[in-house]
Structure formats: structure tokens, C-alpha cells
Amino acid sequence: MPRDKVYKVIQEFDYSQDYTIPISPKEAECLSVLKKGQILTQKQFLDENKPKFKSLNLYQRLVCLTFGTGEKIGILKNIPPKSTEFEEFCKQETVAYFIRQLRGSKLKNLKETSLSSTQKNYAYALWRFSNWLQGKNFEYSQLRQVSSDSFQRQKTKVNLEGLESFYKLYIESHNSEQDFAKVIKNYLLDPKNKDKRASTVTTEQCAIKAYFEKNDSPINFRFDSKATHKVTDQEDDQPHLDLDDLLKMLTVGKPTPAQNAKILCKFHRGLDTSTFVDRFNFQAWEQLVKWFGTDIHTKWDLDKCPVPIRLTRIKTGFSHIGFLDRDAITAIQDYLDIRVNKIGKLQEEEPLFVTPKGEPISIQGLRRTFQRMAKTAGIQRKLQSYNLREKYEKDSHELRDLLKSILIDCGCRIDVADHCIGHRPKDSYEKQVELFPENIREEFRKASSKINVFSNISNNMKKSVNVQVLQNEVTSLREEVKRLIQKDMIRDQIISEKQYISK
Numbered sequence: 323m324p325r326d327k328v329y330k331v332i333q334e335f336d337y338s339q340d341y342t343i344p345i346s347p348k349e350a351e352c353l354s355v356l357k358k359g360q361i362l363t364q365k366q367f368l369d370e371n372k373p374k375f376k377s378l379n380l381y382q383r384l385v386c387l388t389f390g391t392g393e394k395i396g397i398l399k400n401i402p403p404k405s406t407e408f409e410e411f412c413k414q415e416t417v418a419y420f421i422r423q424l425r426g427s428k429l430k431n432l433k434e435t436s437l438s439s440t441q442k443n444y445a446y447a448l449w450r451f452s453n454w455l456q457g458k459n460f461e462y463s464q465l466r467q468v469s470s471d472s473f474q475r476q477k478t479k480v481n482l483e484g485l486e487s488f489y490k491l492y493i494e495s496h497n498s499e500q501d502f503a504k505v506i507k508n509y510l511l512d513p514k515n516k517d518k519r520a521s522t523v524t525t526e527q528c529a530i531k532a533y534f535e536k537n538d539s540p541i542n543f544r545f546d547s548k549a550t551h552k553v554t555d556q557e558d559d560q561p562h563l564d565l566d567d568l569l570k571m572l573t574v575g576k577p578t579p580a581q582n583a584k585i586l587c588k589f590h591r592g593l594d595t596s597t598f599v600d601r602f603n604f605q606a607w608e609q610l611v612k613w614f615g616t617d618i619h620t621k622w623d624l625d626k627c628p629v630p631i632r633l634t635r636i637k638t639g640f641s642h643i644g645f646l647d648r649d650a651i652t653a654i655q656d657y658l659d660i661r662v663n664k665i666g667k668l669q670e671e672e673p674l675f676v677t678p679k680g681e682p683i684s685i686q687g688l689r690r691t692f693q694r695m696a697k698t699a700g701i702q703r704k705l706q707s708y709n710l711r712e713k714y715e716k717d718s719h720e721l722r723d724l725l726k727s728i729l730i731d732c733g734c735r736i737d738v739a740d741h742c743i744g745h746r747p748k749d750s751y752e753k754q755v756e757l758f759p760e761n762i763r764e765e766f767r768k769a770s771s772k773i774n775v776f777s778n779i780s781n782n783m784k785k786s787v788n789v790q791v792l793q794n795e796v797t798s799l800r801e802e803v804k805r806l807i808q809k810d811m812i813r814d815q816i817i818s819e820k821q822y823i824s825k
């Protein structure tokens with residue numbers, strides 16, 4: 323039986339009423355057992371009432387006719403299918419099989435989530451398509467055997483249940499690819515998707531194709547999303563962050579010492595957010611101690627800056643060197659003054675940055691920190707050219723772009739600038755970084771006067787900026803750090819005295 327619709331009984335059948343269409347005695351007897359408010363499918367009605375109607379020889383076609391009549395006379399109402407919950411959708415056999423074949427999480431130190439970002443993005447794209455399919459009327463060609471040695475292609479109409487039923491029909495259709503491809507294209511062209519960017523629609527198209535391919539039944543069709551959906555161009559609002567914005571975030575944005583250190587480290591080291599929280603946060607401390615020759619942060623010699631930090635970028639698996647310059651190291655020292663006093667001396671393999679609960683910082687947590695600072699600093703605005711989701715002008719990813727732009731502007735070699743933010747060489751023959759590693763640090767130092775926004779505040783800011791105001795903000799930030807340290811020391815002293823008296 324094709325997918326059973328779900329029906330609700332609006333009113334009970336009345337033998338005495340003169341209905342607008344003829345009703346057979348068998349249909350009338352079936353309709354008479356329906357109770358107002360009841361919700362059921364044809365299959366449920368058949369299973370529950372077959373024993374009662376032995377004399378009617380109750381069968382599938384009679385039930386189908388009865389429900390059709392019930393709809394026409396207003397006794398039954400078809401209820402549109404509800405969307406499948408995402409978690410339940412992912413448990414479906416073909417969907418789970420598809421997800422297992424996608425690239426899993428590459429996180430090493432953070433707690434693993436159930437799905438990696440790739441798996442989640444593709445699964446959600448399929449989920450949206452599956453929910454769109456539910457309840458859709460679909461006609462397709464199907465080969466049917468008409469005799470022992472001959473087949474005939476016939477049109478079949480069904481009500482779709484979702485993605486998995488759509489896939490199974492595709493297998494059974496025996497190369498009726500055109501009918502199924504048309505349904506997919508109609509989804510991509512649906513008015514509900516009209517405001518999506520071409521890149522988003524391309525991702526959904528790839529997810530659907532990959533689902534069929536990884537379930538060993540590929541479906542081939544062409545669809546040019548750039549011809550049907552909006553393409554991002556230079557006329558659109560674009561994310562943008564400059565040094566003025568960054569300094570305002572780090573002063574007017576009123577960051578805590580920990581937040582100040584995180585943003586400066588992310589900026590100097592040129593890392594994407596996932597690599598920062600999963601790799602830098604767990605691997606930087608050991609490299610800092612080795613470079614300065616001591617784990618006592620107050621004894622670090624700032625003249626040894628910039629400090630090389632080697633990490634592997636999660637997205638590409640590319641191992642590369644970047645640097646932390648004077649401002650970032652100073653911010654780490656200010657943060658450690660408080661952290662060590664609260665938690666104790668930092669140990670190897672412990673995360674450098676932790677939440678107030680002592681847990682490693684998260685990807686979403688770092689993004690929220692950036693957004694809050696940008697908003698507090700008064701430099702954030704929503705980009706108007708994005709309708710379906712909120713996108714803002716200041717984004718933490720822009721720190722990478724800002725670093726690369728500054729490095730190139732200060733005369734750093736382009737290949738070194740790319741290397742520092744984790745971009746692979748465009749040519750496999752380009753091995754300057756591996757062959758001459760001592761030159762990387764010198765190239766990076768060319769930008770020290772600019773990226774150290776606190777140390778060189780007067781030189782970096784545009785003439786339109788009130789430098790004195792920002793310098794006052796920097797001084798205020800330093801005083802706040804000292805106040806927090808002193809407050810913690812006094813609190814710890816009071817606790818110790820209370821413990822001594824109680825003894």
C-alpha cells in the first residue's frame with residue numbers, strides 16, 4: 323500500500339443525513355464506526371476493524387474508497403505529515419549509513435560531539451529535503467512485469483514519506499532517473515529556498531547527490547545554482563575588521579584579562595577558531611616554557627618575542643609555524659597572574675585558557691566572546707544583504723585576514739604570510755619555509771610594530787581616532803588586572819585566616 327495518509331474524524335456519520343454524493347452500503351457501514359476526534363490511517367482502520375466486518379470481506383480497496391468518500395462529505399480530514407525530528411532522521415538506515423561514510427571529527431583534545439561539522443552540515447541539508455518531500459504527490463515511471471517474458475513501463479503515483487522512501491522508490495524504478503532528478507531540482511527551486519545563496523544551494527545539491535552515491539545508487543543531474551540564486555559579489559556587505567576596530571574591542575569592549583589574551587593570541591597566531599581551541603589551547607604552553615626557558619611566567623623575557631608556536635591546522639592537516647608577539651605574551655602574563663592565583667601553577671597538557679568552571683574553552687564560547695566585545699565596543703553592525711541568517715561585519719575569522727594583510731603590507735613575503743595563517747603552498751616545489759626556517763621569524767618581525775597594537779598605539783592608529791582616549795582605556799585595563807589580582811589575594815588571605823581560627 324502506498325504511504326497511508328493520517329486522517330482526523332471531524333464529525334460522525336449519520337445514516338439519516340442526505341449527503342451530496344451516493345454512498346454504498348459497505349462504505350456507510352465502515353464510516354459508521356468512526357468516532358469524532360479519532361486520528362488514524364487507512365492501515366490502522368483496516369487492522370482494527372477487519373475482525374468486525376467479516377461479512378463485508380473488508381479489504382484494502384474498500385477502505386481506500388471509504389476514506390475518499392469520507393473526505394468528500396466532510397467526515398474525514400487529511401492531516402499534513404509532521405516533520406521528522408532531526409535525531410530520528412539520522413537514525414534511519416540509509417541516512418546513518420551515509421553519515422558514517424563522511425569525514426568524522428578531527429578534534430583531539432575537546433570532547434567529541436556526536437557528529438562532525440561536515441556530517442552535521444550534510445545531515446541537516448538532507449533533513450530539510452526529507453521534510454519537504456513528506457506528503458508530496460509523486461508520479462514516476464516503473465517497469466512492471468506483464469507476462470513471463472515481457473515488461474512494460476507504467477506510471478505510478480504515490481504519496482512520499484520522506485527521503486528514505488524516495489530513495490527506495492528510486493531503486494525500484496529501474497533507471498527512471500529523470501523523474502527523480504526533477505523532484506530534487508524542484509526542491510532547490512522551491513520559493514522557500516529563493517533567498518539562499520548559490521553556495522548554500524550548491525552544498526544542499528552536493529549533500530543529496532552524495533547520499534545517493536554513498537548508498538550505492540548514484541543519481542546524475544546538472545543544476546547551476548549560480549544561475550538561479552544570489553551570488554555574493556562586491557556590491558554586498560562584507561565582513562571587515564581593521565586595527566582601529568581591534569583596539570576598540572580590546573579597550574572599549576571591556577574584555578576580562580582572559581578574553582583580552584585569547585583575542586590577541588588568536589590574532590597574532592592567525593588561527594581559525596577550531597584549531598585555536600583544540601590545538602593552540604593545549605599545545606602552546608609547553609612551547610612557551612621551552613622558548614623562554616622557564617615555567618614562571620613573570621620571568622619571561624619579552625625581548626625574545628616573537629615566540630614561534632608550531633601547530634597543525636585541523637581543516638587541512640597542515641603543520642605550520644606562527645608567532646606570538648609582545649602584546650600577546652604580555653596579555654598571557656596578565657591572565658596567568660589571575661589564573662595561577664585562583665587555580666594554581668599550570669601543568670603540562672593542561673589547557674591554557676579555561677572557563678570559570680575550569681573547563682577548556684569551546685568553539686562557540688570563543689565566538690560569543692568576540693561578538694560580545696565587538697558589540698560593547700560599538701563597532702558591530704548586521705550585514706543587510708543576508709536575509710535567512712544573521713551575519714555581522716565583525717567576525718572572529720577576520721582576525722586571520724587582518725594578520726595576513728598586515729604582514730604583506732609590512733613587506734613580509736607572501737609565502738611566509740600564507741604559511742603563518744596555515745595555508746599550504748600553492749606549488750609543491752615551494753619549500754622555502756622548510757629549507758630556511760630561520761628566515762620565517764625575521765619576516766614576521768617586520769610586522770611587529772603594527773600588530774602590537776598596545777605597545778605601538780600612537781603609531782598604528784589613524785589620525786581621526788582619539789589616541790589619548792584609547793591610551794586611557796589601555797591604562798584602565800592594566801589597572802583592572804592589578805585590582806583583580808589584589809582582590810583575589812585579599813580573599814585568599816581572609817579564607818586562610820578563617821581556617822586558622824577554626825582550628
